[in-house]
Amino acid sequence: MHVLSRKARWAAAVAVAALVPVSSCGTSESSSGGATLTLGVQAPPNSLDPVQLLEGQQMYLWSSIYDTLLYSDNNAVLQPNAAESWQYSGDARTLTLKLRAGMKFSSGTPVTAAAVKTTLDRTKTTPGPLQSNLDAVGSVEAPDDRTVVLQLTHPDPNLLGSLAQGNGVIGDPATLTTPRTALDPVGSGPYTLDHQATVNGSKYVLHRRDDYWNAAAYPAKTVTIRVIPDRTALFNALLAGEVDAGSVDASQAPAAQKAGLALKRVDGVAVGEFVLADRAGKLVPALADVRVRRAINMAFDRGKIVGKILGGLGQPTTQVFNPKSPAYVPALNDRYPYDPAGARKLIAEAGYGGGFSLTIPANVVSQLVQPTITQALADIGITASWKPVPPQDSTQTGEYPVYFNIAGSVAAPRTVNSKLAPTGSTNPFKSQAPDLTALIDRAAATTDQNQAADVYRQINTYVVDNAWFAPLFTTSTNWVTRSKITYLGTGANPLSTLRTFDVGK
DSSP states (O other): OHHHHHHHHHHHHHHHHHTOOOOEEEEEEOTTSSEEEEEEESSOOSOOSGGGOOOSTTHHHHHHHSOBSEEEOTTSOEEESSEEEEEEOTTSOEEEEEEOTTOBOTTSOBOOHHHHHHHHHHHHHSOSTTGGGGTTEEEEEEEETTEEEEEESSOOTTHHHHHTTGGGBOBOTTTTTSGGGGTSOOBOSSEEEOTTTOBTTTEEEEEEOTTOTTGGGOOEEEEEEEEOOOHHHHHHHHHTTSSSEEEEOTTTHHHHHHTTOEEEEEEEEEEEEEEOOOTTOSSOGGGGSHHHHHHHHHTOOHHHHHHHTSTTOEEEOSOSSOTTSTTOOGGGGGSSOOOHHHHHHHHHHTTOTTOEEEEEEEOTTTTTTHHHHHHHHHTTTEEEEEEEOOHHHHHHSSOOSOEEEEEEOOOHHHHIIIIISTTOTTOTTOOOOHHHHHHHHHHHHOOOHHHHHHHHHHHHHHHHHTTSEEEEEEEEEEEEEOTTEEEOOOSSOOOOOGGGEEEOO
16 A cells, blocks of 8 residues: 555656546536536646746646647648748758737737737747757847748747747737736637636636637636645546546556546656766766767666556657657667676676766655666676755756656657757766767758658667667556547547547537
């Protein structure tokens, strides 16, 4: 019982750390006609102001109020949205977007290119979680009401994906800088917030706009988002029939099936990775030797970790890229078989046969894998000592040579931007290598998606061969649904939007 409790707490930590949605939803017919949907999430939004938007569960709310310029579908393929088309120049330094005709804000004001420019300029110049995503944007132009032109200082393959998320929202210039924007914004999206029925931090009620250009994509006429921090409470509500769909832990899945709920397993939603961050050996000289980093990869029995720690709800992996990403190379998962004896031999060849020590940050994300990592490293002559620190201090300060992290599986450009680029948020030692930099630059300048996919596979192969990480597993999610609700997610796209659900009539 104690073990299950620890696993449940760790599963909740994994969901928060990876920004993977843990939610439940229910439907009924409203008195005014049309399906209703109730979602349960574990945390309220920090703000609805475009400059402060966070991705993860919060996106359920703000992506319903705001349109984004582009849309990433359930297979992570970029689609037109508020912008009906987009085109790069040959050198990938000018991006031109054409807006749809006839769009309006919920106030009735037309959506124009000037509104897009105002929102982008404000995000670019205002400190916040989205600001750095626009670093490559030198200027934003609005030559006419339906045309937006972004002039870039350098190619940025992450930009289009960002315009399908928080950086792509369109705010109403007339109200954008007013206090109401944080709690009750004027947007151009499919829903408006019922301010009277909403209790900030607890419950948010949305009503669908019948005049929205793509209302058919949102079958729920009314959506209620309830904040229920405790996963057990969410699960009990699901079993009681108070909600009709939701994600459950591996230990909860049998009870859900016994209760007659349909089960859908979605693989690859997040990556559990032991990050070998000090690749130049600044703190631990041994990590500068690729043989040592490869040896660490060979120390882990990934299949056993998935079975014993995840309860089978995951897959072994040696890659940090999304399994459904074009960058993913299945054969790379055979690169580092479990081989402690071979690992010890590599470490001895590198001149560290006498062993060495690693100080590793400990936090709620790492707690359940700490004994496994400690033992695996000890088996190859490495002594691990764990120091309690907040999760964000593990990945960003450069004080620790290695750390364990759970990261949501995202599109290849964003993986490169956050984990491999010298300025990446989870590359604390600003690691870089000439061959890898050349590949990253090639990917950035390639506007043909098929050609770019080939370059990303080369990037992935380089990173695995040079053991920049020791990934352990990808996680899966079990979604259960009652009648009339279908979960459409495939694991390719972790973004939390209402379009992940089909709500039957």
